[in-house]
Amino acid sequence: MKPNILKVRDLTKHFGNVTSVDGVSFDIFRGEVLGLLGANGAGKTTAINMVLGIVTPTGGRIEVFGKELMANRIEVLRQMNFCSTYTQLPGNLRIWQNLKVFGQIYRVPNLNSRIDEVLEMLEISHLKKRVSGELSAGEGTRLNLCKALLNRPRLLLLDEPTASLDPDIADKVRGVVKRIRDEEGTTILYTSHNMRDVEEVCDRVVFMHKGKVLFTGTSEETLHHFEEESLEEVFIRVARGGDIESNRETEEATK
Amino acid sequence: MSFPTVRALVLRYLYLYTRTPVRIVELVFWPLVHLLVWGYLTRFLQQNVGDDFPHEITFLIGAVILWDILFRAQQGVAIFFLEDVWSRNLLNIFAAPVTNADYLGSTYAVGMMRASVTSVMLGGLSVLFYSFNIFQLSWALIPFVFNLLIFGWALGMISTALIVRWGPAAETLAWAVPFFIQPFAAVYYPVDYLPTVLQWIAKALPCSYVFEGMRGILTDGVVNWKELGIATILNFCYLGLAGLLFVRVMLKGREKGLLTKFASQ
Ligand SMILES: Nc1ncnc2c1ncn2[C@@H]1O[C@H](COP(=O)(O)OP(=O)(O)OP(=O)(O)O)[C@@H](O)[C@H]1O
Ligand SMILES: [Mg+2]
Numbered sequence: 001m002k003p004n005i006l007k008v009r010d011l012t013k014h015f016g017n018v019t020s021v022d023g024v025s026f027d028i029f030r031g032e033v034l035g036l037l038g039a040n041g042a043g044k045t046t047a048i049n050m051v052l053g054i055v056t057p058t059g060g061r062i063e064v065f066g067k068e069l070m071a072n073r074i075e076v077l078r079q080m081n082f083c084s085t086y087t088q089l090p091g092n093l094r095i096w097q098n099l100k101v102f103g104q105i106y107r108v109p110n111l112n113s114r115i116d117e118v119l120e121m122l123e124i125s126h127l128k129k130r131v132s133g134e135l136s137a138g139e140g141t142r143l144n145l146c147k148a149l150l151n152r153p154r155l156l157l158l159d160e161p162t163a164s165l166d167p168d169i170a171d172k173v174r175g176v177v178k179r180i181r182d183e184e185g186t187t188i189l190y191t192s193h194n195m196r197d198v199e200e201v202c203d204r205v206v207f208m209h210k211g212k213v214l215f216t217g218t219s220e221e222t223l224h225h226f227e228e229e230s231l232e233e234v235f236i237r238v239a240r241g242g243d244i245e246s247n248r249e250t251e252e253a254t255k
Numbered sequence: 256m257s258f259p260t261v262r263a264l265v266l267r268y269l270y271l272y273t274r275t276p277v278r279i280v281e282l283v284f285w286p287l288v289h290l291l292v293w294g295y296l297t298r299f300l301q302q303n304v305g306d307d308f309p310h311e312i313t314f315l316i317g318a319v320i321l322w323d324i325l326f327r328a329q330q331g332v333a334i335f336f337l338e339d340v341w342s343r344n345l346l347n348i349f350a351a352p353v354t355n356a357d358y359l360g361s362t363y364a365v366g367m368m369r370a371s372v373t374s375v376m377l378g379g380l381s382v383l384f385y386s387f388n389i390f391q392l393s394w395a396l397i398p399f400v401f402n403l404l405i406f407g408w409a410l411g412m413i414s415t416a417l418i419v420r421w422g423p424a425a426e427t428l429a430w431a432v433p434f435f436i437q438p439f440a441a442v443y444y445p446v447d448y449l450p451t452v453l454q455w456i457a458k459a460l461p462c463s464y465v466f467e468g469m470r471g472i473l474t475d476g477v478v479n480w481k482e483l484g485i486a487t488i489l490n491f492c493y494l495g496l497a498g499l500l501f502v503r504v505m506l507k508g509r510e511k512g513l514l515t516k517f518a519s520q
Pocket of ligand 1: 038040041042045046047516
């Protein structure tokens with residue numbers, strides 16, 4: 001069996017009396033892309049922030065590369081990276097300056113050539129000398145992705161990486177995701193509201209609803225489990241139908 | 256603390272200054288205005304008040320320079336953090352392999368750089384305009400200045416902690432914190448002139464010893480090492496407490512998800 005890169009057990013987060021993540025458990029194995037799916041407010045970003053150590057869990061356990069996260073935070077973070085729609089790189093620096101700063105923070109060897117490489121990969125080499133704040137939303141997302149790839153992370157967390165991309169670029173980004181998985185064995189946690197994305201890049205999916213995991217499995221297993229034709233339909237049903245499992249149980253009980 | 260990480264964070268700050276030189280104006284403009292106002296006031300007093308007025312009135316110029324060193328050091332630290340808040344970069348930094356010590360270390364480096372720019376510039380200009388050479392006072396001034404830098408750093412960390420705790424709405428505090436203490440800091444007048452209660456506050460602030468010390472050097476040319484010692488001890492207490500406060504606030508911030516909130520505001 002492939003080594004376990006990320007192991008999440010009974011992860012829970014309360015913000016005051018709001019429960020954002022409620023007893024979530026899942027694993028990601030080496031070289032796998034795991035899709036974390038769920039409606040707005042399902043708790044995906046909160047879960048990712050906990051894996052990044054930027055939000056402390058109320059309960060549960062997170063192990064990255066077989067190590068407890070908070071006890072080994074710096075060591076673990078050095079081999080991880082993330083890209084999120086919720087952050088930007090400083091808008092007043094040029095693109096190469098931003099990448100240089102983060103490359104140094106992540107101790108990237110041969111930084112200058114690595115910067116050229118990631119810019120090339122995301123096809124924004126021509127923007128290298130531009131000021132980051134002047135980029136369009138999609139170009140900014142691609143810059144974020146460049147930052148996320150700089151240190152060749154073993155675990156990459158992508159929170160809606162294709163949210164502001166046009167279909168052409170979104171397609172290319174999916175290509176990059178698949179490429180680093182196949183060529184570098186990068187393990188990836190991926191959230192997206194675009195089911196096409198998910199079908200194309202994710203090896204398995206975790207469906208979250210109101211902070212809980214409803215189902216974990218491959219796309220086919222998910223379709224089979226929910227008896228739907230597409231992930232999109234599953235998504236809508238989960239989002240509208242509330243707790244599907246318990247609906248089923250009550251259905252079965254009334255039979 | 257890891258040197259490469261601190262260097263990277265400082266590098267970001269330097270890029271910022273080369274990218275937007277208008278920021279340098281802030282570093283130059285206010286200190287310059289203060290120096291001019293207080294410098295000419297000093298000259299006016301010297302010429303018009305008469306002989307019974309102590310010649311050492313020039314300490315006002317020294318006070319302006321030293322106060323600005325303290326203020327720039329504090330600002331360096333607070334603005335360093337605010338830059339990350341303003342640019343929605345906080346999450347990128349704190350989800351990267353950056354420890355609290357790395358972050359604080361780089362804020363201090365930036366605070367020192369800002370303070371150096373200010374002190375060299377004001378020192379030079381005061382010689383030029385008022386023939387007041389602060390560096391001629393005594394080399395003993397160096398440990399005094401060092402104490403100011405340390406205190407500025409502590410105040411900066413406290414301001415930053417307030418911003419983490421209360422959100423960007425507390426930004427104005429970052430500018431105000433040094434002025435909360437200015438009345439008690441004995442910047443322009445001796446501690447003895449304060450009412451007794453306020454004197455106690457003054458004595459709890461390391462910077463009051465620095466300003467008293469500066470006046471001491473100017474009036475009788477003697478360095479009061481005892482006061483310098485007290486200031487240093489107090490400073491390390493403040494530094495320790497401010498550091499603890501920062502670490503605590505960051506822990507709380509992680510619990511309440513404050514860092515992510517700023518990122519998306
Ligand atoms: N810092 C915070 N303080 C209080 N509540 C929070 C905080 N962060 C998230 N929440 C709450 O936790 C819940 C889950 O939010 P989260 O951002 O994880 O959802 P999400 O699945 O990423 O949704 P989306 O698809 O909209 O990005 C929401 O109800 C949100 O209001
Ligand atoms: Mg989200």
